[in-house]
Amino acid sequence: MFEKIINLSCLAILLCLGTLCAGSAIAQDKKPPTPPKVKVATPIPDAAPPGFFGGDGVTSERSVMVDPNVAVKLCVSEGTLKINGWRRDEVRVFVKNGRRFELKELEKSAASGKVNWLWIGNMSEARPGPAAECLAGESIEIDAPLGSYLDLSGRAARTSIDSVKKVKIKIVEGVITLRNITGGINAYTSQGDVMVENSGGAIALESTTGNIVAVEVGPGQIGDLLRAKTNSGAISLQKVEHRQIEASSISGSVLFDGKFLTGGIYNFRTSNGSIKLAIPMASSCTFKATYGFGSFRSDIPLTIITENHSDTAKTVVAKIGSGAATVSLTTSTGSIGITGHKTP
Amino acid sequence: MNGKCFEMGAIQAFLDGEASPELSLRLTDHVAACDLCARVLAEAEEESSIVFSMLEREMNVLVPTQRLWTRINETIEVEKSTAPIWEKALAFVRASLANPSLVAAAGIVIVMGIFMVVVTVSDRTGTEVAINAPSQVKISEAPVTVPAPDRSLVTPASTDSAKAPSVEVSSLPAKKLAAIVTQANARESQRAITPQTADYSTSSGDAYLPGEESYVKTISDLRQNVDLQKDTVLTPSTRVSYERDMAVVNDSIKRMRDVVKKNPRNQAARQVLYSSYQDKIDLLNSVAQREELMATLR
Numbered sequence: 001m002f003e004k005i006i007n008l009s010c011l012a013i014l015l016c017l018g019t020l021c022a023g024s025a026i027a028q029d030k031k032p033p034t035p036p037k038v039k040v041a042t043p044i045p046d047a048a049p050p051g052f053f054g055g056d057g058v059t060s061e062r063s064v065m066v067d068p069n070v071a072v073k074l075c076v077s078e079g080t081l082k083i084n085g086w087r088r089d090e091v092r093v094f095v096k097n098g099r100r101f102e103l104k105e106l107e108k109s110a111a112s113g114k115v116n117w118l119w120i121g122n123m124s125e126a127r128p129g130p131a132a133e134c135l136a137g138e139s140i141e142i143d144a145p146l147g148s149y150l151d152l153s154g155r156a157a158r159t160s161i162d163s164v165k166k167v168k169i170k171i172v173e174g175v176i177t178l179r180n181i182t183g184g185i186n187a188y189t190s191q192g193d194v195m196v197e198n199s200g201g202a203i204a205l206e207s208t209t210g211n212i213v214a215v216e217v218g219p220g221q222i223g224d225l226l227r228a229k230t231n232s233g234a235i236s237l238q239k240v241e242h243r244q245i246e247a248s249s250i251s252g253s254v255l256f257d258g259k260f261l262t263g264g265i266y267n268f269r270t271s272n273g274s275i276k277l278a279i280p281m282a283s284s285c286t287f288k289a290t291y292g293f294g295s296f297r298s299d300i301p302l303t304i305i306t307e308n309h310s311d312t313a314k315t316v317v318a319k320i321g322s323g324a325a326t327v328s329l330t331t332s333t334g335s336i337g338i339t340g341h342k343t344p
Numbered sequence: 345m346n347g348k349c350f351e352m353g354a355i356q357a358f359l360d361g362e363a364s365p366e367l368s369l370r371l372t373d374h375v376a377a378c379d380l381c382a383r384v385l386a387e388a389e390e391e392s393s394i395v396f397s398m399l400e401r402e403m404n405v406l407v408p409t410q411r412l413w414t415r416i417n418e419t420i421e422v423e424k425s426t427a428p429i430w431e432k433a434l435a436f437v438r439a440s441l442a443n444p445s446l447v448a449a450a451g452i453v454i455v456m457g458i459f460m461v462v463v464t465v466s467d468r469t470g471t472e473v474a475i476n477a478p479s480q481v482k483i484s485e486a487p488v489t490v491p492a493p494d495r496s497l498v499t500p501a502s503t504d505s506a507k508a509p510s511v512e513v514s515s516l517p518a519k520k521l522a523a524i525v526t527q528a529n530a531r532e533s534q535r536a537i538t539p540q541t542a543d544y545s546t547s548s549g550d551a552y553l554p555g556e557e558s559y560v561k562t563i564s565d566l567r568q569n570v571d572l573q574k575d576t577v578l579t580p581s582t583r584v585s586y587e588r589d590m591a592v593v594n595d596s597i598k599r600m601r602d603v604v605k606k607n608p609r610n611q612a613a614r615q616v617l618y619s620s621y622q623d624k625i626d627l628l629n630s631v632a633q634r635e636e637l638m639a640t641l642r
Binding site (some may be wrong): 310 | 386435453457459460464480496535579581582586588589592593596599600603607611612615616619620623626627630633634637640641
């Protein structure tokens with residue numbers, strides 16, 4: 001009771017004070033209008049127009065003698081990048097209509113005395129603009145020894161790399177094309193396709209919205225893994241000789257055209273796409289096909305080991321030949337199809 | 345000096361112009377007739393002239409005065425800016441009370457407020473009297489009950505606490521009551537991330553499937569970060585792809601959950617469900633990966 005009285009009294013007092021304040025505010029003279037605030041537009045670093053390469057716009061070329069197994073580190077802001085391996089112990093960089101750059105020797109080989117760790121980057125420090133330390137130009141060409149290891153990152157770069165030892169590349173936007181990489185690949189692009197041809201080693205290919213194509217690739221040593229992953233794109237693996245393959249997509253399809261090797265472990269997965277396998281008729285593998293609302297079809301005669309019978313979400317375990325390889329196929333709403341061809 | 349002579353203070357006031365007209369008239373009449381007072385007045389006037397001549401420069405110069413006013417104003421501004429809020433409010437109220445019309449309005453409002461308080465209190469008193477009627481006393485003697493700890497409430501499936509049986513408080517020791525409260529708090533924390541809170545939930549009343557909880561919690565954590573980043577990190581085209589893939593994955597999860605709920609022994613559905621959860625985690629991670637890469641290139 002007493003608390004209620006106190007509360008109501010406080011309410012009345014607050015009401016009075018509010019009325020006082022309002023009356024005083026009305027009684028006061030009107031203040032002169034304040035000048036409108038004008039926002040000063042500041043340049044956005046990421047909003048550089050196409051063709052803006054930091055204002056240099058020069059065509060330049062530099063080269064340096066390096067170790068045959070040099071590690072080259074660089075980043076590219078934008079431009080078309082072509083890297084080729086050659087038989088010289090030299091790195092040559094050519095930038096057309098772009099930023100000035102420098103070749104920075106990070107380390108030298110104790111044995112040969114040549115540079116074995118090289119950094120290629122922008123010359124002028126504290127440059128404004130996107131990816132300030134990176135190369136930029138209309139076209140960028142780099143020649144490096146065949147045994148080079150490339151560590152590359154970039155924003156918007158259409159990249160083509162041919163005939164080097166090993167590549168690690170991460171770019172935000174752009175197509176990645178890799179050929180004749182013998183020592184392994186780690187490639188990622190958020191927006192663009194990844195294509196690999198005639199390469200070897202442990203290979204990891206990843207794209208968010210692009211397709212992934214791998215043709216004629218194989219392991220460098222036993223146990224090397226081929227991993228291909230995309231969200232929206234399709235995956236196509238042709239003539240792949242890795243014994244361990246993991247390929248997954250969400251809304252794209254997965255195609256494998258090749259042969260399953262003895263003892264191999266193959267895992268293909270897609271959520272909304274289809275899985276298609278084109279394998280020799282004389283293959284030897286054990287399938288475990290799991291599908292939710294899709295279908296399973298095989299042109300090659302199978303020996304069904306187990307099969308659950310339900311309206312949705314079925315699993316089929318089957319064997320072709322002696323079942324030397326293990327193949328796992330999983331899709332949620334897509335279909336699974338196996339076709340055979342006569343090539344051994 | 346005779347008894348009619350003026351004191352030195354009166355003479356000085358006359359010289360300073362501070363004497364009243366009557367005093368000034370009497371003093372001038374007296375000085376005209378009194379040699380002693382005339383000499384005292386002359387000496388005082390001479391001293392004043394000397395003093396004023398010495399202070400003339402200081403008194404006529406305006407700069408120190410302006411400077412002084414400036415400093416005073418600055419000090420006032422500083423005090424105003426550093427003054428506490430309650431002092432400003434008090435000053436505002438004081439200034440407001442200086443206005444008679446506002447005071448009158450405030451008085452009316454106060455009277456109205458007091459009137460409302462009186463009316464409200466009288467109404468409350470009447471209600472309490474009605475509650476304390478003999479028929480209601482029995483209700484107040486009945487034991488106060490709280491919901492008992494029910495294992496079904498631990499799962500998000502049963503949220504209807506009204507169905508839970510009740511126990512009398514008086515029959516439980518204090519430690520047990522504390523345990524009940526602790527369990528209730530734990531249930532609330534468990535409800536923070538549930539299949540219902542995820543966007544793929546089917547309907548109310550779903551519990552975690554075996555092995556599902558870790559996926560859901562991981563997705564919830566990732567989603568909080570991604571929702572903050574995706575507007576700035578993703579371009580329009582990639583955003584469309586992301587949303588489409590997310591819809592595909594959510595649909596797959598939803599459908600597979602329904603299948604697993606109907607037939608928990610369906611291992612195929614369970615495998616597809618977990619595969620879809622993994623797809624969703626990968627999808628969320630792809631946004632974070634892109635943001636990380638862009639951050640390294642700035």
